[in-house]
Amino acid sequence: MLASQRHQFDIPRDIAYLNAAAWSPLPLATQEAARAAVGRKGQPWKLGGDFADAQHERARAAAARLIGADAGDVALVSSVGYGVAIAGKVFAPAKGSRVLVLENDHTSPVLEWMTRAEAQGFTIETVAQPSNGDWTSAILAAIERSGAPPLSLASISSVHWSDGGLVDIDRVQVALKRQGAAFLIDATHGVGVLATDVKRLDPDFLIFPTYKWVLGPYGRAFVYVAKRHQGGVPLEQTAFGRRNVKAENPVYFADTRYQPNARRYDMGERDHFISMEMASIGMEMMAAWGAGAVVERLAVLTRRIADGVAGLPISVPDEHLRAPHILSLGFPDPGLCGTAARAVADFAARLQRRGRL
Ligand SMILES: Cc1ncc(COP(=O)(O)O)c(C=O)c1O
Numbered sequence: 001m002l003a004s005q006r007h008q009f010d011i012p013r014d015i016a017y018l019n020a021a022a023w024s025p026l027p028l029a030t031q032e033a034a035r036a037a038v039g040r041k042g043q044p045w046k047l048g049g050d051f052a053d054a055q056h057e058r059a060r061a062a063a064a065r066l067i068g069a070d071a072g073d074v075a076l077v078s079s080v081g082y083g084v085a086i087a088g089k090v091f092a093p094a095k096g097s098r099v100l101v102l103e104n105d106h107t108s109p110v111l112e113w114m115t116r117a118e119a120q121g122f123t124i125e126t127v128a129q130p131s132n133g134d135w136t137s138a139i140l141a142a143i144e145r146s147g148a149p150p151l152s153l154a155s156i157s158s159v160h161w162s163d164g165g166l167v168d169i170d171r172v173q174v175a176l177k178r179q180g181a182a183f184l185i186d187a188t189h190g191v192g193v194l195a196t197d198v199k200r201l202d203p204d205f206l207i208f209p210t211y212k213w214v215l216g217p218y219g220r221a222f223v224y225v226a227k228r229h230q231g232g233v234p235l236e237q238t239a240f241g242r243r244n245v246k247a248e249n250p251v252y253f254a255d256t257r258y259q260p261n262a263r264r265y266d267m268g269e270r271d272h273f274i275s276m277e278m279a280s281i282g283m284e285m286m287a288a289w290g291a292g293a294v295v296e297r298l299a300v301l302t303r304r305i306a307d308g309v310a311g312l313p314i315s316v317p318d319e320h321l322r323a324p325h326i327l328s329l330g331f332p333d334p335g336l337c338g339t340a341a342r343a344v345a346d347f348a349a350r351l352q353r354r355g356r357l
Helices: 027-043 051-065 080-090 108-120 136-143 169-178 271-288 291-308 335-353
Strands: 073-076 096-100 123-127 149-158 182-186 205-209 221-225 242-243 253-258
Touching: 027 073, 027 271, 051 073, 051 205, 051 221, 051 271, 073 080, 073 136, 080 108, 080 182, 080 205, 080 221, 096 108, 108 123, 108 149, 123 136, 136 149, 136 169, 149 169, 169 182, 271 291
Parallel strands: 096 123, 096 149, 149 182, 182 205
Antiparallel strands: 073 221, 205 221, 242 253
């Protein structure tokens, strides 16, 4: 099994950091690179002519590698919401159709479609949070519900952020394809930890940020756009989204056709090389360990906690229904709920007093 990697982080021995689903710690190598990058911005005349391209393409390649994509199918964006906004602009759910979202899912894969539904004439169907924790069955039932309007899209997280429920995206994709529906995957809690292969799966859009499970900074995210959606109009109109609009050319607007691939969707001001390099390093580290090894190690840790609370009035989702790296503890007894909430708040306050939260 993958050995402890504590030495690669700035985490003292007496700290057990359990909150990577919120934001992960930056590896030491990333912190060093960030300091050097700040210095580089202080002396920009030292940057070579090919520096910018090398930075963009390093990050794009690292992101593509984690999801099994071609680099040209990945755009550099700032957040999951930005990626979903691209999808909202280039993919229109048919009038009269329904779009599936998950109850209590994060806002990013949900609100874009809610906002567009009325004007574009489609409806939002929310899959209720299943009491047995089985998201996959609940989603499959919603996809196949008889008598329902046609389905155009499922815009869902692959791991539910509120209960750690794991969605079997392969089975969902098969069911969606049967209905001719598109698939947008918010893979925030998937990429880096759960093996992901877009070439095999063939989703329409798959998006992930770097600040959680791929050990990167805020403000960096990546969107995979299937080739069939690479002909759309980007959210922002940039020079680099076009084939030949370059300040060094005698004619500035030499060729304003869009880039022929997902590079056209790159965000404005993508040249934030400090965070771009930080993002690359985290993704490269995750790839070097490999999803299989990371899952094996984290599953041992979450299992240890699950075993530790066995016998207490606390519910833990079945192992086959939850993500291996996130553990959500439930307090099913309504009578105990208030007490448990107070105990958790008290525990958090005590940690905070000791500078541990
Ligand atoms: C499932 C999920 N999606 C997306 C995000 C972040 O979205 P954004 O990058 O749009 O802020 C989070 C953050 O908690 C999340 O848990």
